[in-house]
Amino acid sequence: MNMDDVARRGLVLLGCGKMGSALLDGWLKGGLPAASVWVLDPAPSDWLQKTGVHINAGLPDDPAVALVAVKPQMMGDALPSMQALGGGGTLFVSAAAGTPLARFEAAFGAATPIVRTMPNTPAAIGRGISALIGNAAASADHIALAEALMGAVGQTVRLDHETQMDAVTAVSGSGPAYVFHLIETLAAAGVAQGLAPDLAMALAKATVGGAGQLAEDSAEDPAQLRRNVTSPNGTTQAALEVLMDGEIGLPKLMARAVAAAAARSEELSRG
């Protein structure tokens, strides 16, 4: 099974908020026909209504995939609308944070193939990364289908253990927010140094975007790329002495932030 099967049999998307929209945007841009998509969402956005997908309409009998993208706290209300698809030929994929595979097995039966994934919002431009792990009922074909689906909007990685999902969520699921905050704070710091806000924001966005692309494309690792910018006793060194401070610098701050996100993911999993 691949994206052609998804186009032929259909994809049901439960919840089309920020993450569901980012995924759908990426799939539609990648060529998935709007007519192959059925979305269930109580308040469809203007953007969604313009896409041409089926919205809150009767579901196909045997869609290839049913993807869950509602908040963990909404599962109890939302999952019953997919009940009819459980135990059939449909692969369930969950993008929800802090919601174990066992939660879906309880809703749809342990024989239902379910893949848990953690995507991120750069999926909207085909630059996401999604980690995946399946339940016992998910065959190699099911995992391959989930990989094709998430691979259509970025990179994919397979996990060995579901317990890794808390840390993955904290690094790549939530990670775009940390980077957006870096852009905000870098621009604000430029304004504090006398730059006009528009100019500071343009510099910050291009710097983070360009550095991210360079880190992905370069044969050198990020530590070496950092050293390449840092002239001895120059301007970057002056800044890094602040950022890399052992007590109040970024390493400790980032470790605390990621630990807080992972702890929250684990807490959500316990219900």
Ligand SMILES: NC(=O)C1=CN([C@@H]2O[C@H](COP(=O)(O)OP(=O)(O)OC[C@H]3O[C@@H](n4cnc5c(N)ncnc54)[C@H](OP(=O)(O)O)[C@@H]3O)[C@@H](O)[C@H]2O)C=CC1
């Ligand atoms: N945002 C992100 O960057 C990421 C999010 N995720 C996960 O994706 C999931 C969705 O998050 P996010 O998109 O941010 O949240 P949003 O609140 O933006 O989206 C959830 C959507 O589901 C809708 N919804 C609520 N109840 C139901 C229901 N009963 N049936 C169908 N749809 C319903 C909501 O409608 P309404 O607003 O009207 O309630 C909303 O449109 C979460 O589980 C989150 O953990 C995973 C990775 C990254």
Ligand SMILES: O=C(O)[C@@H]1CCC=N1
């Ligand atoms: O903040 C959240 O809970 C979700 C999961 C990862 C990103 N957003």
